[in-house]
Amino acid sequence: MIHSDTLPFLRAWISAPLRVGAIVPSGSALARLITSGVPGCSGRVLELGPGTGVFTRALIDRGVLEENLALVEFDPDFARSLALRFPLAQVINSDAAALYRRHPDLAIVQTVISGLPLLSFSQSKVVKILVGTFAHLEPGGAFYQFTYGRSCPVSRRILDRLHLKASLVGKTYSNLPPATVYKITRRPFSHLTHCLFPV
Numbered sequence: 204m205i206h207s208d209t210l211p212f213l214r215a216w217i218s219a220p221l222r223v224g225a226i227v228p229s230g231s232a233l234a235r236l237i238t239s240g241v242p243g244c245s246g247r248v249l250e251l252g253p254g255t256g257v258f259t260r261a262l263i264d265r266g267v268l269e270e271n272l273a274l275v276e277f278d279p280d281f282a283r284s285l286a287l288r289f290p291l292a293q294v295i296n297s298d299a300a301a302l303y304r305r306h307p308d309l310a311i312v313q314t315v316i317s318g319l320p321l322l323s324f325s326q327s328k329v330v331k332i333l334v335g336t337f338a339h340l341e342p343g344g345a346f347y348q349f350t351y352g353r354s355c356p357v358s359r360r361i362l363d364r365l366h367l368k369a370s371l372v373g374k375t376y377s378n379l380p381p382a383t384v385y386k387i388t389r390r391p392f393s394h395l396t397h398c399l400f401p402v
Contacts, residue, residue, distance in 0.1 A: 230257075230375075230377060230378045230379060231257070231261070232375040232377035232378050233257075233349060233375050233377075233378040233382045233384070234257045234258050234260070234261035235261060236349075236372065236373050236374075236375050236382075236384050237258060237261075237316055237347050237349050237372070237384045238258060238261045238262050238265055238316060238347075239372070239373075240314075240345065240347065240372065240386060241262060241265055241267060241314050241316070241347075242265075242266075243265045243266020243267060244266065245267055245271075245313050245314055246271060246312070246313040247271045247272075247273060247310060247311070247312040247313060248262055248267055248271060248272055248273070248312060248313065248314045248315070248316060249273045249275065249309070249312040249314070249315045249316070249336070249339060249340075250262070250272065250273070250274050250275070250315075250316045250317075250318070251275050251299045251315065251316070251317040251318065251319050251332070251336070252275070252276065252277070252299065252317065252318040252319040252320075253274045253275075253276055253281070253285060253318060254276070254278075254281055254318055255281065255284070256274075256284075256285055256288055256289065258316050258318055259272060259274060259285070259288075259289060259292070262316065263289075268291075269289055269290075269291040269292050270291040270292065272289065272291075272292040272293065273292070273293040273295065273309055273310075273312065274289070274292055274293065274294045274295065275295045275297055275299050275302070275309075276294065276295070276296060276297075277296070277297065277298050277299070279296055282294055282295075282296035293308070293309075295308070295309065299317075299319060299332050299335070299336070300328050300331040300332050300335065301335070302331075302332065302335030302336055302338070302339060303331040303332070303334055303335035304335070305335070305338060305339075306339070309339055310339075311339060311340070311341050312339055312340055312341065312344065313340075313341055313344050314340075314344055314345055314346075314347070315336050315339075315340055315344070315345070315346040315347065316347050317336075317346065317347065317348045317349075318349070319332065319348075321348065321350070321356040321357065322350065322351075322352055322356050326358070326361065329356075329357060329361060330361055330364070330365070333346070333357065333361070333365055333367070333387075334365065337365070337367075337389065342389070343388075344388075345386050345387070345388050346386070346387040346388070347372065347384060347385070347386055347387075348384070348385050348387060349382045349383065349384045349385075350382065350383055350385070351380050351381070351382055351383075352383075355369040355385045355387075356385075357369060357385075357387060362387075366389065366390045367387055367388065367389060367390060368387070368388060368389075368390050369385045369386070369387045370385065370386050370388075371383070371384075371385060371386075372384040372385060372386050
């Protein structure tokens, strides 16, 4: 039997495979892993590319309040579905790279969960996503990213350029395909702030 999230995800992948990055939604094991570092009592959480809401549901199950969720989803069909499934969350139908110019309606957040297929993006787009995201992330906040690749999907060159560091959270073989999660944070005395936004 096909999971209820699989058909819309498959349709989205057929229409834009590079943007979606997978042919099935992420599984519950990956959802638990990528949200494992988020305390249930956390403040606002920003999710990039939530798709069908698998990670979103895991965040709520961990105790994150639905009204403390900001969901940035590029696909309009997914965005409409998310707004119906999570009516108290803030759903923003936008490209995550647009955060580079700072979104006027998005408040500062404590944690970022990313379901974006960064390996499918250009290096310049990855930089824009990270700069924009960290400008909305409070000091000490963390950015969690998963990948199907062998190493962190953010290159060492980009991490160095933006004064960020990546650490391994864990890997799950229960997901299809197996996936690895990384935690990306600012290095001490990092100056990655809103000053990097274009004027």
